[in-house]
Amino acid sequence: MYVEPMQLKTPMPIPSATRSRGSSGPGDEEALLEGLQAQDEACYELLVRRYGGRMLAVAQRLCRNDDEARDVVQEAFLSAFKGIHRFRRGARLGTWLHRITVNAALMRLRRASSHPEVQIDDLLLHLDRSSAHAGVGLAARPPSAERRLLRRETHRMVRASIDRLPATCRTVLLLREIEELSTSEVAEMLGVTPNAVKIRLHRARQALARVLSENA
Amino acid sequence: MTCRDLIELLAEYVDGELSAQRARALERHLEDCDSCRRYLVAYRETGQAVRDAFAEPDPQLPEEVVRAILDARKRGGAK
Numbered sequence: 283m284y285v286e287p288m289q290l291k292t293p294m295p296i297p298s299a300t301r302s303r304g305s306s307g308p309g310d311e312e313a314l315l316e317g318l319q320a321q322d323e324a325c326y327e328l329l330v331r332r333y334g335g336r337m338l339a340v341a342q343r344l345c346r347n348d349d350e351a352r353d354v355v356q357e358a359f360l361s362a363f364k365g366i367h368r369f370r371r372g373a374r375l376g377t378w379l380h381r382i383t384v385n386a387a388l389m390r391l392r393r394a395s396s397h398p399e400v401q402i403d404d405l406l407l408h409l410d411r412s413s414a415h416a417g418v419g420l421a422a423r424p425p426s427a428e429r430r431l432l433r434r435e436t437h438r439m440v441r442a443s444i445d446r447l448p449a450t451c452r453t454v455l456l457l458r459e460i461e462e463l464s465t466s467e468v469a470e471m472l473g474v475t476p477n478a479v480k481i482r483l484h485r486a487r488q489a490l491a492r493v494l495s496e497n498a
Numbered sequence: 499m500t501c502r503d504l505i506e507l508l509a510e511y512v513d514g515e516l517s518a519q520r521a522r523a524l525e526r527h528l529e530d531c532d533s534c535r536r537y538l539v540a541y542r543e544t545g546q547a548v549r550d551a552f553a554e555p556d557p558q559l560p561e562e563v564v565r566a567i568l569d570a571r572k573r574g575g576a577k
Contacts, residue, residue: 323572330567334559343552352563359567433550440551459548465515484509491544 311375318366330359333376337383343456344387346394346445351387358386384461388471391453443493451486458483499527504534508541 317325337358341351362382369378444452457468458479465483469476504527510516511524528535 323568326571327564327568330559330564334564334567335556338559338563339556342557352560355559355563356567356570360570363571436547437551440547444548444551455548459545460552465513480509480515484506487509487541487544488505490548491540494544494547495540 312371315366315369315371315375319369326363329362329375333379334359336376337379340380340383340461341387343460344384344453345390350390350394354383354386354390357390358383361386380461384457384463385471388453391449440490440494443490446493447486447489451482451489454479454482455486455490499523501527501531501534504528504531505537508538512538512542512545 314325314328318329334355337355338351341354341358342348345351345354358379362379365382369375444455447455453472454468457463457471458465463471465476465479469479472479504524507516507520507524511521516524528538
C-alpha cells in the first residue's frame with residue numbers, strides 16, 4: 283500500500299487492515315475507512331498523521347490563537363472517531379474532516395468571550411473619487427529579494443487586517459474565500475440565510491479593501 | 499444602473515452568481531464609469547490578497563497533539 287510521505291521521526295507502520303492491499307487513491311481511502319470502522323488503531327494513527335496538518339491549517343485560519351487551533355483539531359478528530367460509522371461511502375474523507383474541523387472551530391468561536399469590535403460601518407469603503415483608487419498597491423516591481431520581503435510583509439498585514447474585521451464578517455470571509463465553501467453551505471453552518479451570508483461577505487470585502495488601502 | 503446599484507451587486511458579480519441579464523447591465527455601467535471600473539479592480543485585488551495571504555503549505559501537526567488525540571481515543575474519548 284502506498285503511504286503518503288510525511289516527516290516522521292520513526293517509520294510509519296503499515297496499518298494491519300490495509301497491509302495486503304496494493305491500491306492507492308480512492309482505493310487506498312476505502313481501505314483506510316474499512317480499517318477505521320473495524321477500529322484498527324494503526325488506521326486511526328494514519329488518519330491523524332495524514333490529515334492533521336491540513337486540519338490544523340483550517341483551525342489556525344479561523345481561530346485567534348494557536349492553542350485554540352490545536353484544541354479544535356483535537357475536538358474535530360474525536361468527533362470524527364465517534365462518527366466514523368456514519369461516514370457515507372463515496373464521499374471523501376478529507377472533505378468530511380474539513381467540514382468537521384470548520385464546525386468545531388465555529389463552535390469554539392461562538393463560545394469565546396466577545397471582543398470589542400470595530401464597527402464595520404466605520405470601515406466600509408465608500409464609493410467616491412478618492413476611495414475608488416483604494417486597493418492593495420503592489421503596482422511597482424522591485425528586485426526579487428525585496429519582492430519576497432514585501433510579499434511576506436503584505437501577507438502579514440492582510441492577515442492582521444482580517445483580524446480587525448467584526449467576527450461575523452471575518453468568519454464569512456474566511457469560509458467563502460479560503461475554505462471555498464458555497465454561500466448555501468456557509469449559511470447552513472452559521473444558521474443564517476444565504477442573503478445574510480452574501481451581505482456579510484460583501485461588507486467584509488469592502489471593509490478589508492479600506493483597511494488595506496489605509497496600510498498600503 | 500447607478501454606481502450605488504453596482505456596489506450592491508458587486509459581490510454576486512465577482513462570484514459569478516449574478517443573472518446574465520443583470521451582469522450585462524452591470525458591465526454596461528462599467529463601460530461608462532471610470533470610478534466603478536477602478537472600484538472593481540480594487541475589490542478583486544482585495545479578494546486575491548486574502549487568498550494569497552493564506553496560500554502556504556499545511557503545517558505539521560505537532561507530535562504531542564498527535565499523541566494527545568490518540569491517547570484520548572484509547573481512553574474512550576471517541577466511544
